[in-house]
Amino acid sequence: MIKIRSARPEEAEELSKLALRSKGYWSYSADFLAACEEELRVSSAQLSDSHWHCLVAELDSELLGYALLDGRLSQNWELEALFVEPDWIGKGIGRRLMDAVKELMRQTGVTRLVIQGDPNADAFYLAAGARQIGQRESASIKGRVLPLFELTVS
Template identity: 45%
Template sequence: MTDHDQTIRIRPAYVSEADALTELAVRSKTHWGYSNDFIDACRDELTISEEQISADQSAFFVLEVHATCVGYYGLFVQEAPSCELDSLFIDPRSIGNGYGRLLLNHAKLQALRCGATRLVVQSDPNAQSFYEKEGFILCGSRESSSIPGRSLPLLEVSL
């Protein structure tokens, strides 16, 4: 392991980080050029609560670089044999450094530990190609809970 590798750590999220993770998600969403009105409409969906972090059926993990949070993901255990990647966000200043792939691979391992044989994600359309590059295939769509009439790609990967 190099010195650089030792500065990167993935750890469980703390309940006290709910607000900070919410703000990271909002900053990450703005990376795609969405309007302030769009972001405001999505805010409830982007909000992470203390209850979500502490729930038995969820797992939230934070990626730290030099002790600074640069990303996180939330995983929800569904009916066997699947888990849903509910969120994966990287701070816009850190996008393009491989951190998304690092978190996604960690999420896949966590899903396997939960007994899942597939991982499902409802993706932002702008992130769909990222998931497809990581082996996910389009399996349908789901209506946005934030924007009426907006359909979001649903992707899955076998574990």
């Protein structure tokens, strides 16, 4: 049975590697992935900080995906990352993580989530109830512009 739980600080490196594998699913070049590596890195400090929230999906102790939330602004969180193991993409893991994110927001009274998405994930975020509100330049690739979404929860 797939379980959603909070990430543990000692899982930071494993989550960072999962992010790169997941990004690679979309056939990005090795150079592109190398340029993104630092931005996709999850730190044990983030996973230990009460202002950050990281939910993982697991099956029999195997990590299937995760969602990392920056909660430093109390009412306006940002989805820092949402990645799923390539073999599990399209099997509902991302949706389950987004549902868990929404529930966490409700429990904590947070009403707005900002999401800088990958162009390959536009349909996913729209299906999750987000709306596109603009664009933002990539922190990894100069000149690359990424879609920006907003998800509100009541």
